[in-house]
Amino acid sequence: MAVDTLVVSGGTPLIGEIAVRGAKNLVPKAMVAAVLGDEPSVLSNVPRISDVEIVGNLLELHGVAVSTGATPDTLVLDPSSVEQAASPDIEVHAGSSRVPILLCGPLLHRLGRAFIPNLGGCRIGDRPINFHLDALRQFGAVVDKRPEGLYLSAPKGLTGARIHLPYPSVGTTEQVLLTGVRARGVTEVTNAAVEPEIIDLICVLQKMGAIISLDTDRTIRITGVDHLGGFIHEALPDRIETASWACAALATGGEVFVRNARQVDLMTFLNVFRRVGGEFQVTQEGIRFWHPGGKLQSLAIETDVHPGFMTDWQQPLVVALTQATGVSIVHETVYENRMGFTEALVRLGAQIQVYSECLGSTPCRFGRGRYLHSAVVAGPTSLRGAELQVPDLRGGFSYMIAALAAQGRSIVRGTGIFQRGYENFLTKLEQLGAQVEPVEKV
Numbered sequence: 001m002a003v004d005t006l007v008v009s010g011g012t013p014l015i016g017e018i019a020v021r022g023a024k025n026l027v028p029k030a031m032v033a034a035v036l037g038d039e040p041s042v043l044s045n046v047p048r049i050s051d052v053e054i055v056g057n058l059l060e061l062h063g064v065a066v067s068t069g070a071t072p073d074t075l076v077l078d079p080s081s082v083e084q085a086a087s088p089d090i091e092v093h094a095g096s097s098r099v100p101i102l103l104c105g106p107l108l109h110r111l112g113r114a115f116i117p118n119l120g121g122c123r124i125g126d127r128p129i130n131f132h133l134d135a136l137r138q139f140g141a142v143v144d145k146r147p148e149g150l151y152l153s154a155p156k157g158l159t160g161a162r163i164h165l166p167y168p169s170v171g172t173t174e175q176v177l178l179t180g181v182r183a184r185g186v187t188e189v190t191n192a193a194v195e196p197e198i199i200d201l202i203c204v205l206q207k208m209g210a211i212i213s214l215d216t217d218r219t220i221r222i223t224g225v226d227h228l229g230g231f232i233h234e235a236l237p238d239r240i241e242t243a244s245w246a247c248a249a250l251a252t253g254g255e256v257f258v259r260n261a262r263q264v265d266l267m268t269f270l271n272v273f274r275r276v277g278g279e280f281q282v283t284q285e286g287i288r289f290w291h292p293g294g295k296l297q298s299l300a301i302e303t304d305v306h307p308g309f310m311t312d313w314q315q316p317l318v319v320a321l322t323q324a325t326g327v328s329i330v331h332e333t334v335y336e337n338r339m340g341f342t343e344a345l346v347r348l349g350a351q352i353q354v355y356s357e358c359l360g361s362t363p364c365r366f367g368r369g370r371y372l373h374s375a376v377v378a379g380p381t382s383l384r385g386a387e388l389q390v391p392d393l394r395g396g397f398s399y400m401i402a403a404l405a406a407q408g409r410s411i412v413r414g415t416g417i418f419q420r421g422y423e424n425f426l427t428k429l430e431q432l433g434a435q436v437e438p439v440e441k442v
């Protein structure tokens with residue numbers, strides 16, 4: 001069972017080594033891709049996180065045989081008996097992850113119908129699914145929205161479509177990929193997202209027999225095929241977890257070697273890390289991140305789609321910026337409501353003010369609303385322990401970093417959510433010398 005409250009005694013630099021495994025934002029989607037094949041697939045480098053467990057359970061409910069492969073971090077997914085499960089069973093997974101929406105295309109191809117329970121995921125904005133549904137309708141799907149979830153059918157099958165995304169949505173690009181690969185004819189999606197996890201998903205689909213090309217202008221073209229086989233694939237490492245530990249090393253004045261971290265997926269992050277004053281060394285085995293001593297520098301940054309600075313890196317970085325000298329500006333342009341976590345950091349002693357204006361160099365979609373999506377962080381500030389309630393996955397991690405950097409004791413509640421994206425979170429903290437104690441009730 002997940003530990004839900006941690007008592008953190010801060011003020012000690014994190015020093016040591018941890019390892020990351022496959023990306024949370026790829027592994028469950030590669031598992032969904034396996035449904036499209038008519039042979040078993042083998043996925044390795046699978047982390048033990050709850051999103052993997054949830055999607056594994058969902059796939060089993062649809063008749064996919066999910067088992068452990070040759071090593072404990074390998075999954076074998078056999079879709080040869082895919083069938084539609086009764087909706088009450090599937091509803092158990094309502095509100096637990098965002099990945100179930102990606103089952104639409106694969107289930108429609110395999111069964112002609114699908115039931116998708118209401119989605120979960122972090123509450124960092126409204127997170128509508130209108131782009132997904134518009135795209136599915138363009139393929140010929142009929143969507144019936146009910147309180148318990150989505151019922152979909154494809155009375156005439158699914159046909160390739162020309163889809164323009166109003167915004168380069170990661171999930172919708174994946175939706176189009178997972179639907180287009182088996183649709184009749186050609187699908188073209190413009191303004192597509194090209195995050196490394198999407199490229200890895202394309203690699204998975206290509207191994208299965210799909211024909212997918214990516215143009216320089218972020219147009220993805222998919223030629224539908226009649227049949228897909230299985231895949232053997234090692235998931236790319238988690239670049240969000242890597243950046244989280246890097247920020248923890250910087251904010252606590254420590255040094256962390258992240259085994260398996262891959263430079264190519266982290267280039268933008270590494271540039272920012274260096275601009276703030278952090279140092280890193282890339283090796284064959286991973287990346288070492290450390291605080292070199294002396295002052296950290298403030299900066300102005302905005303989150304963006306890849307290859308921009310990823311929104312999921314933003315919250316941990318903000319904590320590191322509380323230790324930088326001068327005024328930093330952070331403009332969140334991907335989600336309208338991802339700055340709420342700063343309120344608790346202020347209680348720890350951080351000087352952060354949030355604004356509804358776009359404080360970055362480029363105005364974003366949220367500038368005309370009343371969304372507090374820009375932050376001004378003044379530093380350096382000494383942080384002191386406090387009681388904290390985890391708001392979401394990355395916001396929660398940023399609270400942990402702040403608590404570890406702060407003098408004194410913090411009580412962090414709601415830490416069970418870390419299971420969604422940080423494998424063996426507590427063990428890793430212990431490996432880095434953090435003074436953290438799980439408690440039943442405080």
Ligand SMILES: CC(=O)N[C@H]1[C@@H](OP(=O)(O)OP(=O)(O)OC[C@H]2O[C@@H](n3ccc(=O)[nH]c3=O)[C@H](O)[C@@H]2O)O[C@H](CO)[C@@H](O)[C@@H]1O
Binds near residue numbers: 168312
């Ligand atoms: C499981 C997973 O991979 N989650 C990641 C994925 O989320 P997810 O795929 O949900 O994020 P999207 O890229 O789709 O969302 C980006 C923006 O598009 C908007 N939007 C999206 C879909 C839609 O139908 N309508 C709409 O308006 C969203 O509200 C958001 O403002 O990409 C995000 C952006 O890199 C990451 O923060 C998440 O960690």
Ligand SMILES: C=C(OP(=O)(O)O)C(=O)O
Binds near residue numbers: 024123
């Ligand atoms: C926002 C995130 O994930 P999800 O889309 O699964 O909520 C995240 O990983 O930070």
